[in-house]
Amino acid sequence: MRFNGLLLCNISKYISPSKHRLTKNVFNIVDSYGRSSRWNRRKLFTKVSPAMCHDGFDEQLDQEKYYFDASLVRNQFPSIILGQSSPVELYDGISDDPDTDSILTSDSSMGSTVVDPSMLFDSLGSVAHEFNSFSSYEIESISDQGSPGPTTSPSVTQNGKSFTKQNKEKSDPQCVVDDPTAPFELVLDKPISCVPAISKKKCSQLESCGFHTIRKLLGHFPRTYADLQNAQITINDGQYLIFIGKVISSRGIKASCSLSFLEVIVGCEVAESGSASACTVSEKNNGSKRTIFLHLKKFFRGTRFTYQPFLYSLQEKQKAGDIVCVSGKVRSMRTKDHYEIREYSLDIIRDDDDESACAEGRPYPIYPSKGGLNPKLLGDIIASVLDALPPDIDPIPKNILHMFGLKSLRDAYIGIHQPTNFNEADLARKRIIFDEFFYLQLGRLFQMLEGVGTRIEKDGLLDKYRNPVTNAVVAEEWCPLTKQFLKALPYSLTSSQLSAVSEIIWDLKRQVPMNRLLQGDVGCGKTVVAFLACMEVIGSGYQAAFMVPTELLAIQHHDLLLNLLENVEDVPCKPSVALLTGSTPAKKARLIREGLQSGEIAMVIGTHSLIADKVEFSSLRIAVIDEQHRFGVIQRGRFNSKLYCNSLTSRLVENTSNGNAKGEISMAPHVLAMTATPIPRTLALALYGDMSLTQITDLPPGRKSIDTFAVEGNETGFEKVYQMMREELDSGGRVYIVYPIIDQSEQLPQLRGASADLEVISNRFEGISCGLLHGRMKSDEKDEALRRFRSGETQILLSTQVIEIGVDVPEASMMIVMNAERFGIAQLHQLRGRVGRGARKSKCVLLSSTASGLPRLEVLAKSSDGFHLANMDLLSRGPGDLLGRKQSGHLPEFPVARLEIDGNILQEAHLAALTILSESHNLEEFPALKAELSMRQPLSFLGD
Numbered sequence: 001m002r003f004n005g006l007l008l009c010n011i012s013k014y015i016s017p018s019k020h021r022l023t024k025n026v027f028n029i030v031d032s033y034g035r036s037s038r039w040n041r042r043k044l045f046t047k048v049s050p051a052m053c054h055d056g057f058d059e060q061l062d063q064e065k066y067y068f069d070a071s072l073v074r075n076q077f078p079s080i081i082l083g084q085s086s087p088v089e090l091y092d093g094i095s096d097d098p099d100t101d102s103i104l105t106s107d108s109s110m111g112s113t114v115v116d117p118s119m120l121f122d123s124l125g126s127v128a129h130e131f132n133s134f135s136s137y138e139i140e141s142i143s144d145q146g147s148p149g150p151t152t153s154p155s156v157t158q159n160g161k162s163f164t165k166q167n168k169e170k171s172d173p174q175c176v177v178d179d180p181t182a183p184f185e186l187v188l189d190k191p192i193s194c195v196p197a198i199s200k201k202k203c204s205q206l207e208s209c210g211f212h213t214i215r216k217l218l219g220h221f222p223r224t225y226a227d228l229q230n231a232q233i234t235i236n237d238g239q240y241l242i243f244i245g246k247v248i249s250s251r252g253i254k255a256s257c258s259l260s261f262l263e264v265i266v267g268c269e270v271a272e273s274g275s276a277s278a279c280t281v282s283e284k285n286n287g288s289k290r291t292i293f294l295h296l297k298k299f300f301r302g303t304r305f306t307y308q309p310f311l312y313s314l315q316e317k318q319k320a321g322d323i324v325c326v327s328g329k330v331r332s333m334r335t336k337d338h339y340e341i342r343e344y345s346l347d348i349i350r351d352d353d354d355e356s357a358c359a360e361g362r363p364y365p366i367y368p369s370k371g372g373l374n375p376k377l378l379g380d381i382i383a384s385v386l387d388a389l390p391p392d393i394d395p396i397p398k399n400i401l402h403m404f405g406l407k408s409l410r411d412a413y414i415g416i417h418q419p420t421n422f423n424e425a426d427l428a429r430k431r432i433i434f435d436e437f438f439y440l441q442l443g444r445l446f447q448m449l450e451g452v453g454t455r456i457e458k459d460g461l462l463d464k465y466r467n468p469v470t471n472a473v474v475a476e477e478w479c480p481l482t483k484q485f486l487k488a489l490p491y492s493l494t495s496s497q498l499s500a501v502s503e504i505i506w507d508l509k510r511q512v513p514m515n516r517l518l519q520g521d522v523g524c525g526k527t528v529v530a531f532l533a534c535m536e537v538i539g540s541g542y543q544a545a546f547m548v549p550t551e552l553l554a555i556q557h558h559d560l561l562l563n564l565l566e567n568v569e570d571v572p573c574k575p576s577v578a579l580l581t582g583s584t585p586a587k588k589a590r591l592i593r594e595g596l597q598s599g600e601i602a603m604v605i606g607t608h609s610l611i612a613d614k615v616e617f618s619s620l621r622i623a624v625i626d627e628q629h630r631f632g633v634i635q636r637g638r639f640n641s642k643l644y645c646n647s648l649t650s651r652l653v654e655n656t657s658n659g660n661a662k663g664e665i666s667m668a669p670h671v672l673a674m675t676a677t678p679i680p681r682t683l684a685l686a687l688y689g690d691m692s693l694t695q696i697t698d699l700p701p702g703r704k705s706i707d708t709f710a711v712e713g714n715e716t717g718f719e720k721v722y723q724m725m726r727e728e729l730d731s732g733g734r735v736y737i738v739y740p741i742i743d744q745s746e747q748l749p750q751l752r753g754a755s756a757d758l759e760v761i762s763n764r765f766e767g768i769s770c771g772l773l774h775g776r777m778k779s780d781e782k783d784e785a786l787r788r789f790r791s792g793e794t795q796i797l798l799s800t801q802v803i804e805i806g807v808d809v810p811e812a813s814m815m816i817v818m819n820a821e822r823f824g825i826a827q828l829h830q831l832r833g834r835v836g837r838g839a840r841k842s843k844c845v846l847l848s849s850t851a852s853g854l855p856r857l858e859v860l861a862k863s864s865d866g867f868h869l870a871n872m873d874l875l876s877r878g879p880g881d882l883l884g885r886k887q888s889g890h891l892p893e894f895p896v897a898r899l900e901i902d903g904n905i906l907q908e909a910h911l912a913a914l915t916i917l918s919e920s921h922n923l924e925e926f927p928a929l930k931a932e933l934s935m936r937q938p939l940s941f942l943g944d
């Protein structure tokens, strides 16, 4: 340690005065650091870098982080061997790899004369790259360099072929990307600086926006495509549309001393309704076209936004005459053919190239902006990268591409960034999606195979994935606590609830952690199934954790469980159940944590507070995650691993104290995730790989269908609805009124707010008590509001969407949704699921502020099938995010794929992964695939 410290102090002395005179000493020192810690080497690089006037070391340090990540990947895939030679652990401090040594010390390579530091960098880089790309390169030789001028880098071979790696600074980039034998990692994972036609300035601009590598840049897909030839023909209110048009005026206006706005008016030529003829902005008006005017408005509140220079700079961003692509939700104005768009995006597309694209009728890619980079510039840079891309960068074998009708990776990149027509863009998208799914599947299955011993067992496992089977434990074999709990329920389980519990309990009895998804439509009774699973675990002497997305739900589940446990008889002692949320007072929370750690508390229900570092369990055996899609990937992942670690450490302490080690000490808790999102069984199996799926397919008996009405929210409409409400209340029913916002807003006067409407409704329904519930209320106020509604003290509950998830008041028999057009179909289905949970016939009224919103709502009036509605929801969503990152919010996050529509590709990807692994269990025969798999870290997708 002391020696290392001394060295660090002296290193600059060695090298700074005469720069390279003592380089041999330096490299001897570097060599000795080969065996020191990563931290010390970081320090060393920092010192060497300025001393040797080499500015590449910062990047080297950046890359160091990157490699560090790669080693994490390696931990996830222990069987991935980094190349055929032993892995080169440049920064790990324990490597004795001779190749590294030879670079660092060999006289023949460095010579005893002047050494170009950039060469050192390159040499290190190439070794590091070997590490990075997990390929089998051998460093052949490092030739002496003359400086200045472009230096030749070490010659590296892969599979007998050699190529030259160029000097980092003064490279001829073409030689990297043009070399068709260069392995794909060396191209896609090359720094962006290697791309021809990208200046240093642009390069640093790109890097500061996160585009460090070619892969990153090519992965920046267009958000959507605009059809420059055909403007939209039919325009409905509230529709998300894309237009091409010409800016007529752009004005920044000061409306008051603290309010200003930008108004851009764009004129667009569209075909007359019924005319399918194409039109472009450059064409003159004729009988079949008309011009519509889009008023794009952005408001700014605050005095500082009213200054003229600010407003001027805003209005100058687009000038009259600019050809622009505008997208956003249109709202018709009073004057015919005038529309307003408030949340819009605007891209200026006028330039020579674009006009030629327009003339050719190509889809025009619209890029999402990133870090303030001009999307147009980004598009141009991507085009340069595509030009320089070698043909063979595809890790997926050709026979697989052929089998599933896929484009090659290079063609896919070209097709997605520069499609000649929409069909090509679609095919390219398919390939990109295939990759997303494929590496996820491959990673999961690969990891599963790693845990299995012999070849026969591995084949057996793959067979199991081709033909999954289910197992169950019959109720007679459940533990006494579970049986008593079942007996104490005020109803009998439906047959699919019963088989769900049996399936889950079969898993719980195994010494392998369960990873199961329980899926069932709203109100089908998933909670009680999860409770029974928890009882089975508690009955065997372990603990259970139940995590839900909202406090309201946590309280509800906690109360329900306590009520159910009260009726449980004939058990030696009833399990103690705690509630832990963000609002639990500090002292109480500490006591609960202590109880969990000591094992006194058998079950805890709570929000994400359960995954806080401080919470430790004595013997956690099951973690239930309700509405799992509501938790982010990281939260879910943390939950799994955290619980594992905590239970492990806690048990270790226990065991060292009593010396009684149990076999299952290192077992992770079983995980039961629950969702109401409809996922077809085959899709879920393919998607989750090792995650088993249990579905509840029936509803509790006696449930009546909910009568649903879509009504226009005009005066007559409201009168009608109030009348229906009155009848419902008079006959003893309870009513939810759901609002899109809490307070009335000046900017959105058409929206009704829950808080603002309380007085209106109370006045209207005199003698009937009304409650209010929204997200800004304190936890105990929310709890109280719901308690009063549940007990019947209030008969009308005015609420925001906070009730959407899980709220269960069986006596609620009517729901009115204000401004229902503002909600998604799937969301309305969830909301509607809050009524019709008891024996009483229920109604749901969807009030739309405009007549044009009614047809979409009618879909709900006609169907109560979650699957059908999820599809309709998808179709009704605009084209805006087809290639975007925005997900439905229900399913795991994929950058491009949308599970609801891309399910068939997922299944193909699943098949492809099975085919590949059947051929080579450890992927030895597919080194490129193996490397790509490691780069992608597919397991992080689902938060494992």
Ligand SMILES: Nc1ncnc2c1ncn2[C@@H]1O[C@H](COP(=O)(O)OP(=O)(O)OP(=O)(O)O)[C@@H](O)[C@H]1O
Binding pocket: 491, 492, 493, 494, 497, 520, 521, 522, 523, 524, 525, 526, 527, 528, 676, 700, 701, 805, 806, 807, 808, 810, 833, 837
């Ligand atoms: N077998 C059954 N018979 C009668 N009622 C039942 C049965 N199972 C559950 N219930 C009741 O049905 C209602 C809905 O159950 P639960 O809240 O578990 O549904 P869920 O599937 O979690 O719904 P959501 O997705 O809306 O949260 C509850 O009031 C519950 O008591």
